[in-house]
Each structure stands twice: as C-alpha cells, then as structure tokens.
Amino acid sequence: MEKLQSLEEFYRSKFDRIPENIRHGVGHFNVFKIDEYIGKHTKPVVYSRKDYYKITLIIGRNRIHYADKVIEIKKQALFFTNPQIPYKFEWIDDYKSGFFCVFTASFFHHFGNLNDYEVFKPNALPVFELTDGQLEDIKQVYGKMQDALDSDYAHKYDLLRNLVFDLLHYTHSMQTASKVEKQQANASQRITHMFLELLARQFPIEDARQRIGFRSPSEFAGQLAVHVNHLNRAVKEITEKTTSTIIADRLLQEAKILLRHTEWNVSEIAYSLGFKEATHFSNFFKKKMQMTPLRFREMDIAG
Numbered sequence: 001m002e003k004l005q006s007l008e009e010f011y012r013s014k015f016d017r018i019p020e021n022i023r024h025g026v027g028h029f030n031v032f033k034i035d036e037y038i039g040k041h042t043k044p045v046v047y048s049r050k051d052y053y054k055i056t057l058i059i060g061r062n063r064i065h066y067a068d069k070v071i072e073i074k075k076q077a078l079f080f081t082n083p084q085i086p087y088k089f090e091w092i093d094d095y096k097s098g099f100f101c102v103f104t105a106s107f108f109h110h111f112g113n114l115n116d117y118e119v120f121k122p123n124a125l126p127v128f129e130l131t132d133g134q135l136e137d138i139k140q141v142y143g144k145m146q147d148a149l150d151s152d153y154a155h156k157y158d159l160l161r162n163l164v165f166d167l168l169h170y171t172h173s174m175q176t177a178s179k180v181e182k183q184q185a186n187a188s189q190r191i192t193h194m195f196l197e198l199l200a201r202q203f204p205i206e207d208a209r210q211r212i213g214f215r216s217p218s219e220f221a222g223q224l225a226v227h228v229n230h231l232n233r234a235v236k237e238i239t240e241k242t243t244s245t246i247i248a249d250r251l252l253q254e255a256k257i258l259l260r261h262t263e264w265n266v267s268e269i270a271y272s273l274g275f276k277e278a279t280h281f282s283n284f285f286k287k288k289m290q291m292t293p294l295r296f297r298e299m300d301i302a303g
Contacts, residue, residue, distance in 0.1 A: 004051055005051065006051070007022060010052070027203060029101065031149055032099065034056075034099060038058060047086055047087065047088040048082060049084070049085065049086045054076065054101070054102050055081075055129075055164070055167055056079045057078070058089075058098045060092075060095040060098070061092035062284075063089075063091075063092055076130045077099075077128055078167070079127050082115070082120045082127065085204070101164070107161070119172075122196065127273045128174060144163055146162070167263075187234070188233070188238050191224065192237075194224055195231060198224070203250065208262075210275060212274045213274075215273075217244055243255060251274075259293055261264075275303070281293070
C-alpha cells in the first residue's frame with residue numbers, strides 16, 4: 001500500500017504544478033470535470049489514503065477498492081472519501097465521466113466538523129448509486145461549484161461550502177428513515193462515539209513496525225476512564241453489537257487489507273495487529289474467514 005498522498009502530490013501528478021497558498025488562508029477547495037483529466041494514457045490511481053477530502057460523481061462502470069471492500073458501480077454513483085480510509089478507482093469500461101471536488105478540513109474551520117457526517121465516518125459505506133433524476137440534481141450542484149470558483153464573487157468560498165453541504169444533505173435525504181439517526185445525544189452515544197474514534201485512530205497500518213496499542217475492551221475502557229462493563233453496555237445499546245465484536249471486525253478488516261495490498265508475511269501482520277504470536281492471529285483469521293491468511297492471499301491473487 002502506498003503512503004499517504006498529500007494534496008501537493010495530487011496536483012503534481014495531475015497538473016505538474018501546485019496552486020499558490022495551497023495550505024494558507026481559508027483552506028483549499030477545487031472542483032474538476034473527470035472527462036478532462038482521463039484518457040488512455042492516464043496513470044492508474046494507486047491504493048492509498050489521501051490527506052484531503054474528496055467527493056466524486058462517477059458516471060460509468062467502475063470498481064472501487066475501499067478499505068477491505070470492493071464495490072462495483074453499475075451506472076452512476078456519488079462517492080465520499082476522507083483521510084482515514086485508503087481507496088482506489090478501477091474503470092471497468094471505456095466510458096468515463098463525472099466530476100470531483102477536493103478540499104481540506106481547514107476549508108470548513110468554524111463551519112462544522114466533517115467527521116460528524118455519516119458518509120465520512122470510519123465504518124460507513126460512502127457509495128450512493130444514483131437514479132437518472134438524482135444524477136441531474138448532483139450535476140447541477142457541481143456546475144454551480146465551477147461557476148462559483150470561476151467568479152469574482154466576494155463570498156464565493158462561503159457559497160462553495162454551502163454547495164458541499166448541499167451534497168452531504170442531499171445524500172443523507174436519500175437514505176431510508178431506518179438508517180437516519182433519530183436518538184437524542186446521551187451518555188451512551190458519547191462513550192460509544194469516543195470508543196469508535198479511538199479504535200479508528202489506530203488505523204490504517206502503513207508500516208510493518210507499526211503496532212496498534214489497544215485490542216481488548218478493558219484497554220479501551222482504561223483509555224476512556226470508564227468501567228469496562230459501562231463501556232460494553234453503552235456500545236451494545238447504541239450499535240447492537242458487543243465491544244469485542246466491533247474490535248474483532250476492525251482487526252479482520254485491516255488484516256484483509258494488509259494481506260491483499262502488502263507483501264508482509266503473516267508474522268509481520270500479526271505483530272502489527274497486536275497479536276503476541278502469529279499462530280494466534282492465524283487462528284483468529286481462520287475462525288472468522290474459514291481459511292488461513294495465506295489461503296486468503298492466494299485466492300485473492302488468483303481471483
């Protein structure tokens with residue numbers, strides 16, 4: 001897996017130049033039409049994390065490698081990415097179109113926390129397939145972004161922020177009522193949120209010498225200064241899953257990523273994931289996947 005790609009590296013790879021004051025002032029925002037930056041000789045996007053946010057309107061068949069998942073876009077979709085999760089695009093056919101905007105967290109300083117939105121949370125699946133009618137709505141938003149960016153309007157950056165929020169709220173309104181969070185904030189939600197944030201901050205693992213710090217519910221409870229039973233009750237109440245299940249699922253997700261996208265051996269992966277012995281990791285993986293780590297890697301390469 002490639003190292004974290006910076007915004008500067010993005011511009012260097014696409015345009016051989018870097019905009020002035022990219023890290024200064026009000027933060028950075030830009031919008032592009034995909035058609036203008038792809039072609040037969042375009043370099044494939046490498047599987048990596050980026051240090052910026054990106055919202056992409058994909059028109060055309062596409063395969064997205066996101067965390068440990070592979071998501072196929074049959075026609076058109078909106079895709080949200082954040083600095084926490086690695087990904088790459090793989091176009092399936094020759095027809096490629098759409099838009100994308102890139103921006104930094106500082107662009108929204110004092111205007112809200114992007115990570116509070118469901119599409120940017122670590123456990124979310126941020127791909128939303130669109131109907132033809134929804135596609136036209138989203139294209140209009142990107143068109144307004146391009147017009148605003150090219151204008152001399154004194155408050156255009158406020159307008160651009162509002163247009164990004166339009167995309168976020170439009171997407172949330174597409175979700176069924178059962179998926180919309182309706183519970184009022186309470187102690188259980190706060191504790192669960194802190195637990196999930198602490199878990200997410202340990203990933204992704206990008207160096208074989210890196211090792212996660214917390215793996216058990218009691219270790220997380222200690223970091224959050226709550227009793228482990230209190231943590232377990234809160235997590236179960238909010239997520240309907242046990243704390244141990246959520247930790248195990250995230251370890252398995254990272255294990256599959258490392259097996260699929262690195263050449264590290266099983267012992268190195270086991271160490272990075274906090275297992276004392278490679279055999280303990282192998283037993284954990286086999287129990288979850290009904291196959292050994294090496295068999296998973298062989299099947300992934302073959303298929």
